[in-house]
Amino acid sequence: MSDPDPDPDAPRPAPPDATVMASAADPTVIGAGAATPEPRLVQPGTLINNNYRILGLVSAGGMGEVYRAENVFTGDPVAVKVILPGLADDKAVLEMFRREARVLVQLRDDSIVRYHNFVLDPGLGRYCLIMEFVEGRHLGARLKTDGALSEPEVLVLMRRIGAGLMRAHDSGVTHRDLSPDNVILRDDRIAEAVLIDFGIARSTELGDGLAGRFAGKFKYIAPEQLGHWGGEIGPRTDVYGLALLIAAVARGKPLDMGDSVVSASALRGAIPDLSGISHRLFPLLQHMLEPDPALRPADMGAVLAMLDDPSRIPSRYRLPLWQDGAAEPLAEAQAQASVVTGSGLGSSLSGPAHSASPFGAAPPPPAEARPVPPAPESRRWPLIGGAALLLAGIAGLGWVMLDPGEPAVAPPDAPAATPAGLPPRDPSTREGFLAEQALPACATVERITAGPNAGQLQFIGPGDLQPAPVVAAYGSRFGVSPSVQQATASAAQCPALDFLREISGRPAPPLLLRAEASAGDQQLQIRGAVEAGRDRNLWLWIVPPTGEVYDLSAQLAAPGEGARDFGFALSLGGQAPGTYLLVALATEAPLAAVAAAPSGAPAAQLLPRVLEELRAGGQAAAVAVQPIMAP
Incomplete structure (x- = not known):
């Protein structure tokens, strides 16, 4: 960018596309x-x-x-x-x-x-x-020119700005004027966004100093900036402002938050309408946009942790799957899910193509219902780092820690899971032969195809599972004497094992999953890789002993030639031992049921929906599972 020659005889108007450090828009x-x-x-x-x-x-x-x-x-x-x-x-x-x-x-x-x-x-x-002086375009100018950011760009921006605000808050400074006009994209890169114009920032340790005045924008201010909830300004004020900023860039335009003190106050009496926001962001933004600062995330660190692990978000903000009277037809959800590419089936519906959430619009709770009592304590598996690095395209593995939180409420009439529409198995293949063997309920067997145990048979099921008959039949059919690996599953994991049993052994390009675990510092650290071939949709997920499904697709390295690396960690502090089922599923087309699923949905609720969709499309899906033992 170059500046015009100075004219000493006349005032200089603001150039239309110049880099700016503060905006005159809506002052x-x-x-x-x-x-x-x-x-x-x-x-x-x-x-x-x-x-x-x-x-x-x-x-x-x-x-x-x-x-x-x-x-x-x-x-x-x-x-x-x-x-x-x-x-x-x-x-x-x-x-x-x-x-x-x-x-x-x-x-x-x-x-x-x-x-x-x-x-x-x-x-x-x-x-x-x-x-x-930061060289680059305003985020506001970028929105006016190019429209809404894609969901990956939104996530990168939220992590970038959130991390900067966390540093500012740790130093005792609150920005108080977050908006697209106060973010500059250095060299026009979302990953290089820079917060500007702390001109109304204040030290939270020394008081406001403005006697209630502020230079802010009605579209992006928090209720306490209008004097509500005691008028105390602090980090949670920026939590609210960041949510409004992110909603604006995700939608391509700001939420309607009023244009006067009266209308702005009225529209901040409840969580604003977030229609059009993807399911990936909807629950977190709801939490951040609580009118009462005490009900918002405590700080930016909590926001970033919830962004990486949605199961940390209190369950009252999670949208239940397929609400009665609010669900879109599955075919329509499937059409919207087609925006999800090989970067992972667990990606969210986003951007202009997603005009409505698959869950339907969720109205905010009535004002008289607040404050909501805290959810009961549950087993916690906190998530840490890694996702931001992978989303930013940085090489290497991150670490994720899982938090089941509260499971979503299961619908009263979940559809029966039957494999009628799946491609028929070929019992002449080893995988097809194993899938046809008689096993008790809540049990599955597969041939290990990768890693040091390749060629062995892996049984997962109840503790009294007897693999000998299947091993003998397999040895007789293929002239081998395979070794056996055996893992015990919990009753809550049975829906996952039944799902795996139904889709395994059917014709599909091979899928290779390998993972290694090492314990240390009260964590079980897992590194691995998945190889699913090109132009296929990949869903990586894990089912803890408590039976929820947690999507790890965002932890996969970007698609490319060969295998895609991943890394995560399980916290072991104070938790009972058990088997975790790490699963990779590759399909020909995106799955709407997966794209619409909130984190931590019970396997008994989500997986029948996935199976129903696979049957309806006659999809040839490949699956691989690896049990991980938590000592």
């Missing part, structure tokens, strides 16, 4: 004495503090003007925010900027604009913030 100011004086423009060539030469105006907002400038000694570009003359006489505002400068000058994070200094320029008689 709402609330409170007594809120009228904003006309900006007194600083002419190009002016020296600020004898160090920075003004090159041109970038923008003008509610707190001041922002200019592009350069360090006269080094030539480095900087942005200079010149505080409006009227505000320079406001001791509260001035002290707020001083506190901000002390904290932010020391804050170093790639996702936060770097602050250099806060000075009083004697020539202008005005206070100036000296900041890094």
Whole structure:
């Protein structure tokens, strides 16, 4: 980007596509004495503090003007925010900027604009913030030009901005003015988003300093910024603001949150309507948009953990599968699921193609029903890191820890799981032969095809399972004497084993799953890889002894030639031992039932839906399972 030649004889208007450090769009100011004086423009060539030469105006907002400038000694570009003359006489505002400068000058994070200094320029008689100049487009300009971000881009942006806010909060600073106009995409890259304009930020340890005033935007402010819930501003204020920002970029336009104090207050009395938001984001944004700050996630760290592991989200925000009277026909959901590609069946429906959630619109609970009592304690398997690295395309393995949380409520009339529409098995193959063997309910057997135990038979089922008859029949048929691996499953895992038994042994391109486990630091760490071939949809999931299904597809490395690596970890602290069923399923087409499933859905609820869809489409699915023992 290049700046036009300065015109010393006329004020400089803001260029339409220039990089900006603060936006003049919707500069709402609330409170007594809120009228904003006309900006007194600083002419190009002016020296600020004898160090920075003004090159041109970038923008003008509610707190001041922002200019592009350069360090006269080094030539480095900087942005200079010149505080409006009227505000320079406001001791509260001035002290707020001083506190901000002390904290932010020391804050170093790639996702936060770097602050250099806060000075009083004697020539202008005005206070100036000296900041890094970020080269790139506003996120707001990107939305206007290109529309909604894709869901992978939304997730990358949320992690990036959330991590920066977490650093700011840890330093005692709350942004308070999150919006697309206050995010710049360095070099036009979502993964390089930078938070700007902490011009109304404050130290949470020293009080507000604004006597209830703020320069914010009605579309993105939290209820407490309007004086509700005690008016206390803190990290949870940014939790609310980030949710509104993410909803805007996911939809391509902001939510309707009012355009006056009266309408904005009314629309913040309940969780706003999130129609059109994908199931991947819907529950978390609901939680973040609680009117009562005490009911939101406690901090940005909690938000990021919930983003990686939706089972951490309180169950009251999870949409139940296929609500009565609100479900779309399966065929329509299947058509929408076609936007999901080989990056994993567990991906969410998103973007413009997804005009409505497969769950139907979920109205917020009535105001009189809040606060909602906390959910009962349940066994916890927390999730950690890894997903952000994989989504950002960074090589290597991350770690995931699982949290079953509360299972969703099963529908009263789940369809019967019958394999009538599946391709017939070929008993002449080893896989087809094993799948046809007589086994008791809640048991399955397969031939291990990868790793050091390749060629052995793996039995999973009840503790009293007797594999000898099947081993003898297999040996007689194929002239071998295979070794046997045996794992004991819980009763809650029976629906998963029955599902695997029904679809195994049917003609499909081979699927290879291998994983290795190692214990340490109260964790069972698992690394592995899946090889499913090209142009096939891959779903990686795990079923703990408690019987829920947790989608690990986001932990798979990006599709490419050969195997796709993954990594996750199970927390062992205080938990009973048991078998975890790690499963890979490859299909020809995306599965709507998988795309629409909330994290932690019971296997008894979800897998019959998946089987029904496979039958309806006559899909040739390949499956591989590996039991993982938690000591």
